[in-house]
Amino acid sequence: xxxxxxxxxxxxxxxxxxxxxxxxxxxxxxxxxxxxxxxxxxxxxxxxxxxxxxxxxxxxxxxxxxxxxxxxxxxxxxxxxxxxxxxxxxxxxxxxxxxxxxxxxxxxxxxxxxxxxxxxxxxxxxxxxxxxxxxxxxxxxxxxxxxxxxxxxxxxxxxxxxxxxxxxxxxxxxxxxxxxxxxxxxxxxxxxxxxxxxxxxxxxxxxxxxxxxxxxxxxxxxxxxxxxxxxxxxxxxxxxxxxxxxxxxxxxxxxxxxxxxxxxxxxxxxxxxxxxxxxxxxxxxxxxxxxxxxxxxxxxxxxxxxxxxxxxxxxxxxxxxxxxxxxxxxxxxxxxxxxxxxxxxxxxxxxxxxxxxxxxxxxxxxxxxxxxxxxxxxxxxxx
Amino acid sequence: xxxxxxxxxxxxxxxxxxxxxxxxxxxxxxxxxxxxxxxxxxxxxxxxxxxxxxxxxxxxxxxxxxxxxxxxxxxxxxxxxxxxxxxxxxxxxxxxxxxxxxxxxxxxxxxxxxxxxxxxxxxxxxxxxxxxxxxxxxxxxxxxxxxxxxxxxxxxxxxxxxxxxxxxxxxxxxxxxxxxxxxxxxxxxxxxxxxxxxxxxxxxxxxxxxxxxxxxxxxxxxxxxxxxxxxxxxxxxxx
Ligand SMILES: Cc1cc2nc3c(=O)[nH]c(=O)nc-3n(C[C@H](O)[C@H](O)[C@H](O)COP(=O)(O)OP(=O)(O)OC[C@H]3O[C@@H](n4cnc5c(N)ncnc54)[C@H](O)[C@@H]3O)c2cc1C
Numbered sequence: 001x002x003x004x005x006x007x008x009x010x011x012x013x014x015x016x017x018x019x020x021x022x023x024x025x026x027x028x029x030x031x032x033x034x035x036x037x038x039x040x041x042x043x044x045x046x047x048x049x050x051x052x053x054x055x056x057x058x059x060x061x062x063x064x065x066x067x068x069x070x071x072x073x074x075x076x077x078x079x080x081x082x083x084x085x086x087x088x089x090x091x092x093x094x095x096x097x098x099x100x101x102x103x104x105x106x107x108x109x110x111x112x113x114x115x116x117x118x119x120x121x122x123x124x125x126x127x128x129x130x131x132x133x134x135x136x137x138x139x140x141x142x143x144x145x146x147x148x149x150x151x152x153x154x155x156x157x158x159x160x161x162x163x164x165x166x167x168x169x170x171x172x173x174x175x176x177x178x179x180x181x182x183x184x185x186x187x188x189x190x191x192x193x194x195x196x197x198x199x200x201x202x203x204x205x206x207x208x209x210x211x212x213x214x215x216x217x218x219x220x221x222x223x224x225x226x227x228x229x230x231x232x233x234x235x236x237x238x239x240x241x242x243x244x245x246x247x248x249x250x251x252x253x254x255x256x257x258x259x260x261x262x263x264x265x266x267x268x269x270x271x272x273x274x275x276x277x278x279x280x281x282x283x284x285x286x287x288x289x290x291x292x293x294x295x296x297x298x299x300x301x302x303x304x305x306x307x308x309x310x311x312x313x314x315x316x317x318x319x320x321x322x323x324x325x326x327x328x329x330x331x332x333x334x335x336x337x338x339x340x341x342x343x344x345x346x347x348x349x350x351x352x353x354x355x356x357x358x359x360x361x362x363x364x365x366x367x368x369x370x371x372x373x374x375x376x377x378x379x380x381x382x383x
Numbered sequence: 384x385x386x387x388x389x390x391x392x393x394x395x396x397x398x399x400x401x402x403x404x405x406x407x408x409x410x411x412x413x414x415x416x417x418x419x420x421x422x423x424x425x426x427x428x429x430x431x432x433x434x435x436x437x438x439x440x441x442x443x444x445x446x447x448x449x450x451x452x453x454x455x456x457x458x459x460x461x462x463x464x465x466x467x468x469x470x471x472x473x474x475x476x477x478x479x480x481x482x483x484x485x486x487x488x489x490x491x492x493x494x495x496x497x498x499x500x501x502x503x504x505x506x507x508x509x510x511x512x513x514x515x516x517x518x519x520x521x522x523x524x525x526x527x528x529x530x531x532x533x534x535x536x537x538x539x540x541x542x543x544x545x546x547x548x549x550x551x552x553x554x555x556x557x558x559x560x561x562x563x564x565x566x567x568x569x570x571x572x573x574x575x576x577x578x579x580x581x582x583x584x585x586x587x588x589x590x591x592x593x594x595x596x597x598x599x600x601x602x603x604x605x606x607x608x609x610x611x612x613x614x615x616x617x618x619x620x621x622x
Contacts, residue, residue: 003484003521003522003525006525006526007529008526008529008530008533082613083613086611086612086613087611260612260613263612264610264611264612267604267605268610270605271605275605279601280597280598280601280602280605281594281597281601282597282601283601283604283605284544284548284596284597284598284599284600284601284602284603284604285548285552285593285597285600285601287545287600287601287612287615288544288545288548288549288552288596288597288600289523289549289552290612290616291530291545291549291616291619292523292526292527292545292546293523294616295526295529295530296522296523296526299526316518316519316522317522319515319519320519320522320523370512372515373511373512373515373516374508374511374512374515376515376518376519377505377511377514377515377518378511380487380491380514380515380518381491381495382491382494382495382505382506382511382514383495383503383505383506
């Protein structure tokens with residue numbers, strides 16, 4: 001790890017130019033969305049909005065034109081995503097397809113697979129979910145037990161995934177499964193499969209979260225028959241493919257902006273109250289941190305734009321970001337409850353409690369804090 | 384950039400250390416010509432920008448040079464005796480970033496060398512987790528320094544405020560983790576760590592602590608008509 005890899009980077013003017021159009025699209029769609037829904041940022045979705053984004057050319061921004069993409073760099077996507085997250089736009093439907101599945105298919109898929117999936121992802125019509133975690137395999141992902149066996153017609157899949165965000169509205173899952181050997185073989189013998197979630201033998205059950213929201217699911221595979229071309233990339237190369245996928249998953253601006261809608265709503269509330277130095281300081285320290293985190297996030301995206309896989313860098317920024325995002329609801333709830341004389345809009349309290357309850361997820365999803373810190377420590381030369 | 388930094392580091396290395404006579408140290412720094420780095424070329428300087436010079440200021444931090452190298456560079460370029468507080472704050476941030484890097488480097492190598500229970504303490508997960516946190520804080524100060532220095536010699540006070548707020552806020556954690564990892568040897572006079580952490584604490588407070596600048600940023604944000612975080616961030620970059 002060399003800290004020189006993360007330097008202040010400029011977003012090209014041509015990418016900055018995307019802001020007015022995406023803002024217009026957002027304003028047209030989120031008018032009536034209550035604060036507590038917007039505060040869930042990328043956990044809430046709306047297919048109408050996803051299709052509108054597709055139509056306006058905001059999906060698949062980095063994909064080649066021949067597949068319906070915009071053939072721009074990751075910084076163009078950064079600009080668009082930053083606007084979406086800070087507004088709390090309902091991006092949840094297409095989120096995973098646009099952020100990572102499309103890139104994995106482009107990188108490892110066959111020409112036929114690219115033609116089949118990518119244009120529909122770019123139109124905002126086809127949604128994906130991530131099939132990594134299993135009941136016995138969380139941080140220890142290489143221990144997955146779901147298993148696909150070769151048949152005459154393709155593959156027969158058995159097993160179970162869990163915590164699968166958005167499986168209930170996704171069309172496909174990219175699943176990490178064992179295609180040879182035993183769980184003791186660890187990262188040998190794993191492959192990625194494109195699983196059609198409509199296929200017979202697939203059962204999806206909701207797992208409501210602590211706010212009562214339906215984000216994640218458990219997904220069961222009972223002798224699911226899949227065609228030959230369900231294999232994504234090389235048989236047995238699943239582990240290295242999943243590592244590339246996680247770099248996309250960990251590096252985006254969503255790792256610093258999860259509490260931004262809430263932060264901004266609270267600042268608007270404070271702006272209407274009498275001046276108070278303690279509050280000014282809190283606003284100042286949170287804002288200053290966010291400014292610096294944002295430049296770090298841009299710097300990571302620039303590494304991706306340069307064709308690198310900034311695994312350690314992304315882990316550093318994700319952990320810093322998660323810590324920041326988690327501090328926001330804690331600090332502002334204390335601030336508001338320290339001013340009992342003030343009238344606070346019920347919607348703001350609702351949003352604070354929603355984010356407070358879900359905030360532990362910020363340092364779990366996409367790799368836990370402890371796992372990321374292990375990656376960082378090794379990246380810095382500790383053995 | 385290395386052509387610039389390399390000789391500068393060599394010069395600093397030759398005059399760094401606790402036994403160095405400060406007059407001799409200053410003479411060597413002065414003779415190196417680097418103090419005119421920010422002076423425009425037409426006036427006989429090197430005409431570099433503050434961003435170009437940022438790695439040099441960080442190097443003065445890494446070598447714990449207490450002499451006012453960065454301040455002198457800025458004073459000469461501006462032709463003034465006293466610098467405005469926002470610029471002084473940014474120069475302190477760049478030095479903090481250098482000190483922080485050095486302290487991290489010392490802590491990592493100490494953790495790899497120091498053996499307890501039959502293995503290097505750096506193999507222990509609790510130590511690894513703490514050093515990872517320190518790495519994160521060091522990264523924050525580095526970015527804060529680049530953000531500040533990108534403003535040049537007439538920085539926007541809001542950007543200076545962001546930069547110093549974040550850098551100062553990292554100091555207590557960086558220093559405390561470094562000392563925790565080093566154990567008792569770290570708080571001895573003899574061991575070098577204290578030269579860096581003492582200066583780090585001093586620079587945290589110099590030209591305004593994190594609380595001072597937090598108040599400044601908060602006030603600016605409350606007074607601005609930029610409603611959202613993104614709008615506020617973008618307004619800073621343009622200024
Ligand atoms: C909101 C949300 C959405 C998610 N969406 C998806 C999804 O769409 N698809 C998907 O596949 N998964 C998803 N996940 C699952 C996520 O990837 C896992 O939660 C994560 O990998 C951790 O696994 P676990 O929950 O089983 O915890 P465990 O791995 O059991 O960890 C429990 C605790 O032990 C610690 N721990 C474990 N191993 C070590 C170690 N070696 N060293 C130190 N500490 C350790 C962990 O850090 C943690 O503190 C989602 C999770 C959340 C919270």
